Amino acid sequence: MIRIAHLYPEHMNIYGDRGNIIALSQRCHWRGIETQLVPVGIGSSIDWGKIDLAFFGGGQDSGQALIARDLVTRLGASLKAAIDDGLVVLAICGGYQLLGHYFLTHTGEKLPGIGAMDLHTVGGTKRMIGNIVVETEGLGLGARGWGLGAKRSSGGVPSSQPLTPSPLLVGFENHSGQTYLGPGVQPLGRVLAGFGNNGEDGSEGAVYQNTIGCYMHGSLLPKNPQLADELIRRALLRRYGRAELAPLDDTLELRAQQAMIARVTR
Amino acid sequence: MFEDIRLSAAIAAGKAAGLASRVLGRGGGTTLPGVVARRLDPSVLRRLATRLPDGTVIVAGTNGKTTTTRMLASILEVDGRRVLHNRAGANLLSGLTSTVLDGASLRGKLGAQIGLFETDEAALPDVLGETLPRLVLLHNLFRDQLDRYGEVDTIARKWRVALEQLPATSTVLLNADDPATADLGMGLRAQVQYYGLEDTRHGGGATNMADSQFCQRCGAPYHYSTTFYAHIGHYTCPGCGHSRPAPQFRLERLELDGTQASRLLITYPGGALDFTLPLPGLYNALNALAAIAATIKLGAKPAAARNTLERFSAAFGRIERIDAGGQPLFIALIKNPVGASETVRMLTQASAVAQPTTDDQSTIRPQPSALSPQPSALFQPPAPGLDLLIAINDRHADGTDVSWLWDADFEQLAGSARQVLVSGTRAEDMALRLKYAGVDPTRIGVEPTLAAALDQALAQLPADQTLYTLPTYTAMLELRQELVRRGWARPFWED
Numbered sequence: 001m002i003r004i005a006h007l008y009p010e011h012m013n014i015y016g017d018r019g020n021i022i023a024l025s026q027r028c029h030w031r032g033i034e035t036q037l038v039p040v041g042i043g044s045s046i047d048w049g050k051i052d053l054a055f056f057g058g059g060q061d062s063g064q065a066l067i068a069r070d071l072v073t074r075l076g077a078s079l080k081a082a083i084d085d086g087l088v089v090l091a092i093c094g095g096y097q098l099l100g101h102y103f104l105t106h107t108g109e110k111l112p113g114i115g116a117m118d119l120h121t122v123g124g125t126k127r128m129i130g131n132i133v134v135e136t137e138g139l140g141l142g143a144r145g146w147g148l149g150a151k152r153s154s155g156g157v158p159s160s161q162p163l164t165p166s167p168l169l170v171g172f173e174n175h176s177g178q179t180y181l182g183p184g185v186q187p188l189g190r191v192l193a194g195f196g197n198n199g200e201d202g203s204e205g206a207v208y209q210n211t212i213g214c215y216m217h218g219s220l221l222p223k224n225p226q227l228a229d230e231l232i233r234r235a236l237l238r239r240y241g242r243a244e245l246a247p248l249d250d251t252l253e254l255r256a257q258q259a260m261i262a263r264v265t266r
Numbered sequence: 267m268f269e270d271i272r273l274s275a276a277i278a279a280g281k282a283a284g285l286a287s288r289v290l291g292r293g294g295g296t297t298l299p300g301v302v303a304r305r306l307d308p309s310v311l312r313r314l315a316t317r318l319p320d321g322t323v324i325v326a327g328t329n330g331k332t333t334t335t336r337m338l339a340s341i342l343e344v345d346g347r348r349v350l351h352n353r354a355g356a357n358l359l360s361g362l363t364s365t366v367l368d369g370a371s372l373r374g375k376l377g378a379q380i381g382l383f384e385t386d387e388a389a390l391p392d393v394l395g396e397t398l399p400r401l402v403l404l405h406n407l408f409r410d411q412l413d414r415y416g417e418v419d420t421i422a423r424k425w426r427v428a429l430e431q432l433p434a435t436s437t438v439l440l441n442a443d444d445p446a447t448a449d450l451g452m453g454l455r456a457q458v459q460y461y462g463l464e465d466t467r468h469g470g471g472a473t474n475m476a477d478s479q480f481c482q483r484c485g486a487p488y489h490y491s492t493t494f495y496a497h498i499g500h501y502t503c504p505g506c507g508h509s510r511p512a513p514q515f516r517l518e519r520l521e522l523d524g525t526q527a528s529r530l531l532i533t534y535p536g537g538a539l540d541f542t543l544p545l546p547g548l549y550n551a552l553n554a555l556a557a558i559a560a561t562i563k564l565g566a567k568p569a570a571a572r573n574t575l576e577r578f579s580a581a582f583g584r585i586e587r588i589d590a591g592g593q594p595l596f597i598a599l600i601k602n603p604v605g606a607s608e609t610v611r612m613l614t615q616a617s618a619v620a621q622p623t624t625d626d627q628s629t630i631r632p633q634p635s636a637l638s639p640q641p642s643a644l645f646q647p648p649a650p651g652l653d654l655l656i657a658i659n660d661r662h663a664d665g666t667d668v669s670w671l672w673d674a675d676f677e678q679l680a681g682s683a684r685q686v687l688v689s690g691t692r693a694e695d696m697a698l699r700l701k702y703a704g705v706d707p708t709r710i711g712v713e714p715t716l717a718a719a720l721d722q723a724l725a726q727l728p729a730d731q732t733l734y735t736l737p738t739y740t741a742m743l744e745l746r747q748e749l750v751r752r753g754w755a756r757p758f759w760e761d
Contacts, residue, residue, distance in 0.1 A: 016669030256694035
């Protein structure tokens with residue numbers, strides 16, 4: 001049994017990020033692992049010790065402004081402590097930005113985040129929109145245990161290739177904020193196609209302990225089952241000290257993933 | 267004088283471009299004439315539209331604008347008005363301009379009395395500025411193509427600025443059940459009226475896609491006593507007391523009958539209408555309500571509205587039934603999460619009605635209501651599930667981001683799909699969505715090429731069953747082109 005907290009589902013619910021919750025729940029369900037979904041809204045209390053995995057998606061700017069105060073003033077310290085302690089977290093777009101130190105608006109206003117990840121975001125004028133492919137191999141993730149698949153598949157025509165787990169992640173980004181990483185986090189990967197954190201340094205996302213932040217909508221986890229399973233595995237490991245995930249038939253998942261890789265990296 | 271020459275030159279160039287486009291087989295030329303003419307005279311739309319003696323009417327909203335505008339056009343024509351209407355659906359400034367050019371002589375004389383234009387959400391502010399409409403109908407606002415339009419709040423803000431420019435002689439007609447549109451009525455110079463659904467038996471739709479559930483005045487979450495779907499419903503703000511405005515045009519009673527029809531009882535100041543609409547689904551009933559409200563505001567006869575809507579057929583590809591070489595084919599456009607969820611809800615409800623189980627037939631069998639004398643054709647024979655072809659493209663006009671598939675409520679199909687073939691440029695994403703929605707993967711087929719998918723879906727369609735096709739916008743155009751090529755449908759510009 002794992003408990004999945006969904007942070008501010010009423011406010012941070014656009015861009016299809018709900019698919020991540022669906023993917024985590026279904027992949028547990030298909031393996032006979034029970035899940036319990038815990039929505040965390042404005043004013044709700046939460047005991048992070050009872051939570052195994054937390055998801056924090058993107059929202060409209062207005063929604064993000066409404067929840068930011070609640071998050072920072074009420075939940076910030078306890079969530080930061082839980083992340084330091086190894087809570088498994090996936091944060092996307094607005095959620096990712098709020099885990100950092102601050103968001104600097106184009107009028108020069110500094111909106112605080114919770115400072116759980118060593119990064120900050122600067123409001124940009126250009127919207128970075130489009131499909132994104134990220135390579136996670138060889139960027140320190142292996143050393144930290146985020147080995148998302150052993151070797152890179154050779155791409156090409158999806159249906160004629162053997163479908164092997166990939167170190168590549170595919171998604172869709174849509175943001176104007178530019179995120180810059182500090183030395184306290186590792187990038188999640190290197191951008192092969194798309195913009196990534198800031199459209200400048202070729203990095204996408206950030207990793208700290210068991211927390212991942214990134215800009216990938218899409219939804220991210222259904223099409224990147226290797227990452228979904230790694231999150232589940234870590235959540236189980238942290239709670240029960242062991243985690244063996246039964247293999248699933250991921251033909252459709254990897255077909256969707258490789259169709260996009262083939263299209264974007266051609 | 268010079269200005270008139272310039273206008274005439276723009277009209278002539280636009281018309282020539284349209285003719286050339288048709289001759290070269292590039293389609294109906296629904297936007298090119300406007301592009302060409304605007305280059306020669308950027309004020310061509312403003313100058314021609316303001317010559318219409320009965321003014322212009324603008325219809326906008328994420329979902330239902332094409333159908334609503336088409337309903338209104340048919341009603342006004344039956345009422346004896348000569349209507350200029352962007353019927354082929356080209357709803358940007360270039361498309362509106364093309365429509366006006368088409369209705370104008372070379373000297374800029376217009377045969378029509380009134381202009382009726384469905385308008386793209388992003389184009390609305392400019393369109394309001396150029397056409398100075400007498401009536402603006404704003405139907406709803408949902409998340410749609412976030413990569414192109416941006417967030418719902420952003421659009422609402424731009425709409426508000428444009429609406430504030432309208433004079434007191436304009437009328438703004440708003441959906442009371444959608445706070446994103448209803449809240450736009452506050453503080454305008456224009457006259458504001460509302461329409462809304464009063465029949466709360468239709469509450470309980472999917473609510474995971476609510477985009478505007480927070481009070482525009484104070485930010486507190488609205489309390490909904492009834493939710494029809496998404497953020498459409500009856501709401502009040504517990505923070506400041508702001509609430510759904512009382513509508514003047516009310517859909518008092520609605521009976522839905524499967525994929526075929528609905529029965530409506532609408533009241534308005536000074537009268538009522540009771541009729542059968544030959545279109546399925548809650549959203550089409552709301553389209554009819556909006557069209558009737560606009561009809562009455564424009565001074566047309568309510569009887570013309572009833573008579574027209576009782577034999578109305580939707581725009582190409584919206585809800586269309588086609589005889590595909592002896593096999594019935596049903597097309598319903600899907601383009602965003604709310605619309606897709608409502609379409610799927612309509613199909614699965616109809617399919618549940620069509621499948622009485624052996625042990626409990628009495629409760630599932632449709633109950634012809636006292637309101638509606640039922641034609642026997644309304645109910646199809648029992649069937650063990652829906653046969654579907656879902657085609658998802660991610661071209662510019664569809665929106666290049668298919669994340670929305672994960673917001674749409676495809677979970678409804680888990681128990682009610684017999685076969686689903688997925689197609690289009692994002693066929694694989696759709697297949698995955700269905701798998702995670704709980705549809706048995708052995709029932710899901712993937713064929714990215716639409717013509718081949720159509721062949722396969724029709725080949726595996728059981729006798730006497732209907733193939734329900736759910737395409738995104740460009741997939742719908744592609745599908746119809748294929749149906750035209752096979753002689754099963756007419757090209758849309760002849761529609």
